[in-house]
Amino acid sequence: MRLDDWGYMLAAIAGLMIVTVLTRASFFMLPSHVQLPTRVERALRYAPACALAAIVAPGVLTREQEIAIGWGNHQMWALLTAAAVFAKTRNMAAMMAIGMGVFTVLRLAA
Amino acid sequence: MMPMALAISVWGVVTGVAMVNQGMSVALGLLMTFTVFAGSAQLAVLPLLAVGAPLPVVWATALVVNLRFVIFAASSRRSFVDLSFRQRVLAGYLNGDLGFALFSQRFADDPDRGSPVQWGYFYGGALVNWVVWQAASVTGIVLGGLAPSAWGLELAAYLALTAVLVPMCTRLPAIAGVLVAVAVSVVMVDLPMRLGLLVAVAAGVTVAMLGERLGGTRRPAAAQTGVDAVS
Numbered sequence: 251m252r253l254d255d256w257g258y259m260l261a262a263i264a265g266l267m268i269v270t271v272l273t274r275a276s277f278f279m280l281p282s283h284v285q286l287p288t289r290v291e292r293a294l295r296y297a298p299a300c301a302l303a304a305i306v307a308p309g310v311l312t313r314e315q316e317i318a319i320g321w322g323n324h325q326m327w328a329l330l331t332a333a334a335v336f337a338k339t340r341n342m343a344a345m346m347a348i349g350m351g352v353f354t355v356l357r358l359a360a
Numbered sequence: 361m362m363p364m365a366l367a368i369s370v371w372g373v374v375t376g377v378a379m380v381n382q383g384m385s386v387a388l389g390l391l392m393t394f395t396v397f398a399g400s401a402q403l404a405v406l407p408l409l410a411v412g413a414p415l416p417v418v419w420a421t422a423l424v425v426n427l428r429f430v431i432f433a434a435s436s437r438r439s440f441v442d443l444s445f446r447q448r449v450l451a452g453y454l455n456g457d458l459g460f461a462l463f464s465q466r467f468a469d470d471p472d473r474g475s476p477v478q479w480g481y482f483y484g485g486a487l488v489n490w491v492v493w494q495a496a497s498v499t500g501i502v503l504g505g506l507a508p509s510a511w512g513l514e515l516a517a518y519l520a521l522t523a524v525l526v527p528m529c530t531r532l533p534a535i536a537g538v539l540v541a542v543a544v545s546v547v548m549v550d551l552p553m554r555l556g557l558l559v560a561v562a563a564g565v566t567v568a569m570l571g572e573r574l575g576g577t578r579r580p581a582a583a584q585t586g587v588d589a590v591s
Contacts, residue, residue, distance in 0.1 A: 252412035253383040262409060263392050265419040270398045273426035275452020277433035282441050286434045292572065293565055294427045296537050299528035300564030301424040303538040304545035304557045305404045306518045306525065311542075315550040325515050332519050336526050342367040346374070349519040353512055 324360065328353035364458055368489060369496040371520055375399045376500020377507065378517035382410050386501055393497040397453070397490075400524050401425050403517045413554045421554075424561055428528075432460040439467065439474040439482070454486035457524070532575060537568030 252258045277286070286294075310325045312318055319326065332349030336342070379389040379402070396402055401422040408418050433452060440448050462485050467478055507513050529535050541564030548556030 253388070253410055254385060255412075256388075258412065258415070259384075259388050259409070261415055262405070262418055263388070263395060265415060266392075266396045266398070266401060266405065266422050269419055269422045270396055270401060270426060270429075271449065271453050273423065273429040274433060274455050275449045276430045277437045278440050278448040278452040278455075279445070282437070286430070291431060291434070293569060294431055295528075296534055296565045296568040297424050297561060298426070298428040299525055299534055300537050300541035300561045300568070301404065301421065301557070302400065302521050302525040302528075303541040303564065304560035305407070305421070305425075306521050307542040307545045308549045308556070309407060309514070309518050311546050312549045317546055317549075325512065325518070328515060329518060329522060333522050333526055336523055340527070341363075342520075342523050343370050345523060346370055346516060346519055350512075350516060353515055357510070357512065 322360070324353050324356040327356060364462070365488070365492050368458065368492045371399055371523075372493045372496025373500035373503075374516045374520045375402055376497040376502075377504035377513055378403055378406055378500075380501050380504030381507065381509070381513050382406050384409075386505075389501040389504075390498065393494065393501065397493075398422070398426060398456070399493075400521055403521055406517065408554050408557075411554070417554055417558070421557060424558075428457075429455065432457075436460060436464055439463075439472075439478050442474045443479070451482065451486075454483075454490065456489060458489055459486050533568040533571035536571045537564040540564045540567045 277284075306329070310329050311323070328349045331352045332345045335348050336345035339345070376389065376393065379392060380386065384392070392402060404425045405418050405422050408421060432455060436455070440451050443451065459482065463478075463482050466481060470478070472478065504513075525538070529538055541560040544563045545556055545560035548559055550556075551559070
C-alpha cells in the first residue's frame with residue numbers, strides 16, 4: 251500500500267502534472283514550423299485507446315492476477331452492457347447508471 | 361453546454377470517489393485533483409499507485425493515455441500562436457477533451473487565426489469546465505469514504521475510462537489494436553512492475569498500424585473525442 255506514502259505520492263503527482271502540461275501544451279509551446287509527421291500522428295491516435303484498454307481489461311477481467319472471465323464476473327457483464335449503451339447513445343450519465351445498475355442487480359441476485 | 365456539464369460532473373465525482381476509495385487520503389486527493397487536472401490519467405494510474413508500481417511506469421502510463429492531447433494541440437495551435445508563451449502554456453493546460461471538442465466544432469471553418477472572440481470562447485468554456493470539474497471532484501473526494509466497498513464503486517472508474525475508449529474505436533485498425541491490447545494486458549497481468557500494460561500498448565499500436573496498412577485505410581478520422589470532461 252503506497253497511497254499513504256507521502257514521498258512516493260508527491261513525486262507521482264508532480265510527475266503527472268508535468269506529463270499533463272507537456273502533452274496538452276505540446277504543440278502550443280513548439281515553434282510553428284514544427285509539424286507532426288503523419289506516421290507519428292497515426293501511432294499517437296492508437297496509443298491512448300490501447301492504453302485505456304490495457305488498464306480496464308486487467309481490472310475487470312482478472313482477480314488476484316488470475317484470469318476471471320465467466321458468468322460469475324458481474325463487473326464484466328456490467329461493463330459490456332454499459333459500453334454497448336454508450337456506443338449507441340454517447341450518454342455518459344446513462345451508461346454509468348446502467349453499468350452500476352446491472353452490477354448491483356447481478357450482485358444482489360447472486 | 362448543459363449535457364456537457366452533467367458529463368463533467370459525473371466524471372468528476374467518479375474520479376474523486378475512486379481516489380479516496382482506493383485508499384488515498386483526502387489531502388492527497390485534493391492535491392491531485394487541483395494540480396494534475398486530468399481525469400482519465402488520474403483514473404488510469406490509480407491501480408498502479410495502489411500497488412506501488414515504479415514511478416517511471418506510472419508516468420509512462422499517464423503519458424500514453426494523454427497522447428491524444430498532442431493531436432488536439434497540433435490541430436488547434438493555429439488559434440493560439442499569437443499569444444505569449446505563458447498564455448499558450450496555460451491554454452494548453454486547460455485544453456481537455458471537452459474544451460477541444462467544443463472549440464474545434466465552433467471554429468472549424470473560421471479563417472481567423474486566433475481572434476479575441478476565439479480566445480474568449482476558449483477561456484469561457486475552460487473556466488466553466490474547470491469549476492464544474494473541481495466542484496464535482498471535491499464532492500467525490502468528500503463522499504468517497506462513505507460508500508461501502510460492496511457497492512463496487514471501482515467499477516464506476518472503469519466505466520468512466522470506457523466512455524473515453526469507446527469513441528476511439530470507430531475503425532477496424534483501432535478495434536483490432538484495442539482487442540490485442542486487451543488480450544496481452546490480461547495474459548501479462550502478473551508481469552512484475554505492471555510492465556504488462558506497456559507491452560500491451562506496444563502490441564496494440566503495432567497491430568493497429570499493420571492493420572491500417574493492410575486495409576489500405578488512408579486517413580484516420582478527424583480527432584475523436586468522447587463526451588467526457590477534462591480527462
